Amino acid sequence: MKLDIQALGTFYDMAQEGAGLAAGRLTRMTGVETRVGVTKLNFMRGSEIHKEFDDGTDKVGIRVALSGGVDGHSVIVFDRESALHVVSTLLDQAEGEEFDDMSRSAVTEVGQIMNAGFIDGWADVLETVIDVETPEFVEGRTADAFIGDLEEAPDEDDFALLFQSRIEAVDTEIEFRHYLFPDRESMADVLERHRDPNSVGIEYDKLAGFDEMAKQGAKEVASNITTMTGIETEIEIRRLNFASLEAIPEEIDDEMLVGVAHELDGKPSGYLLFLFDEGSAREVVEAMVPSPPDDEFGELGVSAIKELGNIMASGFIDGWANVLGTTIDHSPPEYIHDYGAAVIDPVVIQLGEDQEFAFVFDTVMRANDREFDCSIYAIPNQDDLERALNDLDVERVEDAETKTDVSLDELENA
């Protein structure tokens, strides 16, 4: 099975069209005004999906089996609170604590109408018919409750291509996620039919290379942050997204961010950004400058952040180069302290001259003992990335994986 940009673009259109229809139907049914937020395709390992579900909150889901144009399962997952809120809006009664038969059937109906919205959207894009089975109501805390018994749900180490859409309710707290788990063969079929016949494409199994790049890069960065600042961090989120370029800035928080940007040259070329919220950036400056200045973002602070950026960039691209077996250079860091979206739109615009979509390596590092978040965005040039991955030797990926499992201490003592 091969992935190519045109086919993934079709998937992306499906996700977006589906989210639009689902949002419209939610509004018609509940009277709640909605807006379609960011739509992305995620490539996630089974283990990461489990991590995302296991956030300790109670959830309810509405799940349907699909067949025909797409085989698989479509699942709408609400926070339990949101579901109860939707029910109370719909039935025009006070918010309850538990799901009785009536509220259960109300939430199932909402979920089903939204599922149907998504599915109609996909069918429109694919110009096909998708059949839908009877919806099931699911309640639980962990991934097992929702997808444990699905054949097409990925095992720990397998990848799933997930459609992720956010629909925001204006003025009210309703949150939900939507997942499509397509059956592998069925997905291969759709990908094949919508491929650009002139493109080489990327072997699906080389996705392991993508994931390994992200893992190695982040690991190097974590170790560099500790060396430079003494702050111990771990990887909180590690994702590979496929999204339209304009979705990238939209997703960044509308707050002031501090960070550095680098231009990458090699295989692949592209851009690499490290972004901190202001609080985390202050932590960095305080940890790096012997007697921290009053203004953390003055000359001393800026040079500390640039220095850290430079080191993190070297680590990150070393991680990539190890997996890909290529050479990648990075430019000196450009410092930024600006509105969230503004820090990334120049990069998106430059890439937009030649491509409509991008693979985004999206990683968040977090410290356990203090408020410290660092978001890493790596956005490679699409043609370069496709070439680098096609040249990728899968054995090398396995080697790199083995290396990751050995701790630094063990290596040093070996």
Next chain:
Amino acid sequence: MKTYGSEPGAPEPVQVGISEFVVRGRDAEDTLKSYGLGSCLAVALWDPDSNIGGLAHVMLPDGDAADGADEKPGKYADTAIRAMLRRMVEKGAAYTSVEAKIAGGSDMFEFESFGDGVGQRNTVAAKDELDKLGVPIVAEDTGGTRGRTVEFDTSTGSLTVRTADGDHGVVEL
């Protein structure tokens, strides 16, 4: 000038995301807002006689040379301006009285691949298109190295530009 957000019941500004444009008729109560423009450009068109106006958040300069501009006219400076002007005229604006204000188009990075600057390219493209169409630019706040957030009030034609510098400066165009 109206302030929104502080008074209960006041309408929230309508967000104009990247590659989108929104046109408001004469009785609009809400403002139009684009957050965090870096090298993107905000183009506000307004007819002072009818109070019909629109805001575009453009990403790239040249739609005529690109595929897919028909589907997403708001993505490109030239096609966004034409589409927005057409929509305004359909709503009752007089073409000849429409005027423009533009903001954004910064260049915060000096990367080799960026050439003259991606922000500057957007500003130049918008100016060229407005010139071709005979729409005068009555105010602008473009270029530089800082991001901007803009809010456009179509009932007064005022474009408020917030800059992310040390003092979080606010300019009203």
